[in-house]
Amino acid sequence: MDADSFNDLALRVLAGEATDHERRALEAELTAHPERRDEFDQLKRTHDLLRAAAPLTGAMSAKEPELPAHRLNELRTAVRQHFGPAAQRTKAASASGWFSALRWIFAGGGATALATVMVLLFFSNRSIEVGLYGTDLMRGGDASLSPADVPAAKLLTFDQDAPFDQWQSQPLAWYEHAKVWVDNEHDLLHVVHRVKHGHIVIQSLPLAPTTAGQRDQIKQVVELLEK
Amino acid sequence: MWTDRELLGALQRGDDEAWEEAFRRLYPSAFAAARHPLAALTPSEAEDIAIEALTLLLPKVNQVAEFDELRLLVITIASRKAISEKRRQLADKRGGGDVTSLDAMQDDENLRFEPAEQLTGRLSPTDLRELSRLLDAALAGLNPSHAGLLRDFLVHHLPYKELAEKYRMPMGSVGVTLARGLEKVRAHLKTSPKLSKELYSYLR
Numbered sequence: 001m002d003a004d005s006f007n008d009l010a011l012r013v014l015a016g017e018a019t020d021h022e023r024r025a026l027e028a029e030l031t032a033h034p035e036r037r038d039e040f041d042q043l044k045r046t047h048d049l050l051r052a053a054a055p056l057t058g059a060m061s062a063k064e065p066e067l068p069a070h071r072l073n074e075l076r077t078a079v080r081q082h083f084g085p086a087a088q089r090t091k092a093a094s095a096s097g098w099f100s101a102l103r104w105i106f107a108g109g110g111a112t113a114l115a116t117v118m119v120l121l122f123f124s125n126r127s128i129e130v131g132l133y134g135t136d137l138m139r140g141g142d143a144s145l146s147p148a149d150v151p152a153a154k155l156l157t158f159d160q161d162a163p164f165d166q167w168q169s170q171p172l173a174w175y176e177h178a179k180v181w182v183d184n185e186h187d188l189l190h191v192v193h194r195v196k197h198g199h200i201v202i203q204s205l206p207l208a209p210t211t212a213g214q215r216d217q218i219k220q221v222v223e224l225l226e227k
Numbered sequence: 228m229w230t231d232r233e234l235l236g237a238l239q240r241g242d243d244e245a246w247e248e249a250f251r252r253l254y255p256s257a258f259a260a261a262r263h264p265l266a267a268l269t270p271s272e273a274e275d276i277a278i279e280a281l282t283l284l285l286p287k288v289n290q291v292a293e294f295d296e297l298r299l300l301v302i303t304i305a306s307r308k309a310i311s312e313k314r315r316q317l318a319d320k321r322g323g324g325d326v327t328s329l330d331a332m333q334d335d336e337n338l339r340f341e342p343a344e345q346l347t348g349r350l351s352p353t354d355l356r357e358l359s360r361l362l363d364a365a366l367a368g369l370n371p372s373h374a375g376l377l378r379d380f381l382v383h384h385l386p387y388k389e390l391a392e393k394y395r396m397p398m399g400s401v402g403v404t405l406a407r408g409l410e411k412v413r414a415h416l417k418t419s420p421k422l423s424k425e426l427y428s429y430l431r
Binding site: 004007008009010011012015017042043045046047048049050051052053054055056057058059060062063064065066067068071072074075076078079080082083084196 | 241247251254260263264274278281298303305342343346359382387403426430
């Protein structure tokens with residue numbers, strides 16, 4: 001077999017284009033001429049390398065498609081999660097230079113920033129909210145949920161339907177990781193939480209039948225969310 | 228309009244508008260890399276991978292010296308994730324009841340994906356830029372039609388039949404032309420021994 005025929009056959013096998021007959025022919029050629037094994041191995045290495053890497057070089061000059069508009073929000077969320085909400089202000093602060101930064105600090109901006117940081121820290125520690133009716137807590141007595149059961153979460157109690165409904169329907173704020181609430185009407189525990197890249201997932205779990213069971217269920221959910 | 232230098236500075240400061248601009252500029256490359264022919268993902272799967280790869284640039288932005296490095300990074304991230312995703316899908320399929328010749332399928336997947344996964348996982352932006360330069364130089368030395376044929380085979384993984392139709396060439400000549408072209412690329416790779424040694428070592 002001449003060099004061209006051998007290279008053609010070998011490449012056909014490597015590219016998955018060969019028939020069974022051609023594969024056997026290559027095996028026979030390599031057995032009959034062991035010196036060609038090295039030639040084949042070199043071709044295979046070049047083939048494997050370029051078939052894996054060449055598509056990446058092609059991607060370097062890609063001009064389309066455009067970023068889908070509906071994916072922009074999750075990217076914005078990822079930026080906010082990484083840099084914090086004051087990203088835009090950082091630009092203005094650095095652009096105005098040291099002098100204005102110092103003036104801002106002496107003018108009380110530092111105190112404001114400190115207060116903002118404290119508020120952020122407060123909320124970031126409480127980024128899971130658990131909502132339920134105050135009457136449920138009273139009825140449950142010792143078995144009902146207390147702030148000590150869910151130290152990682154902020155417990156919100158409601159006395160009326162309207163504010164509770166409003167809280168449930170509000171989208172998660174930037175500092176919130178999740179919110180959880182009991183739906184006694186349908187015997188469900190609703191969990192709204194963020195997953196990777198700011199995606200928000202809503203889950204509804206069957207509610208435990210007893211008050212103590214519900215307390216343990218909420219504790220478990222909060223612990224899982226915290227992880 | 229941002230220059231690349233201004234844009235990188237603004238990205239490192241966490242400027243929201245700059246990031247939006249960067250995502251727009253980089254998305255086509257991320258998407259193309261996520262559509263790596265070895266992974267053969269659907270457009271919607273590739274879109275998810277591309278978006279994820281873009282977000283993974285955030286923690287790396289302070290490690291790069293020029294904006295274009297972000298493009299190279301997002302390409303390697305997206306292609307690696309796409310290939311891993313394909314491998315995962317096939318493993319799930321295998322675990323989902325399709326039990327025909329498990330060992331053979333596992334071997335086949337390892338052969339198909341492992342070298343590419345290894346390579347894309349270890350390829351640095353500098354390697355990729357250098358490889359692209361070498362590949363362009365090698366293809367520039369070929370007859371334009373043969374260069375197009377080889378590029379379509381390597382970059383888009385077009386099968387012989389489609390190549391023969393596109394380049395109006397008998398099927399028998401496709402393999403010979405490709406093999407000769409590959410030999411020329413290999414010769415160019417040898418002119419950069421450090422890079423080729425590194426790249427070949429990634430395949431092991």
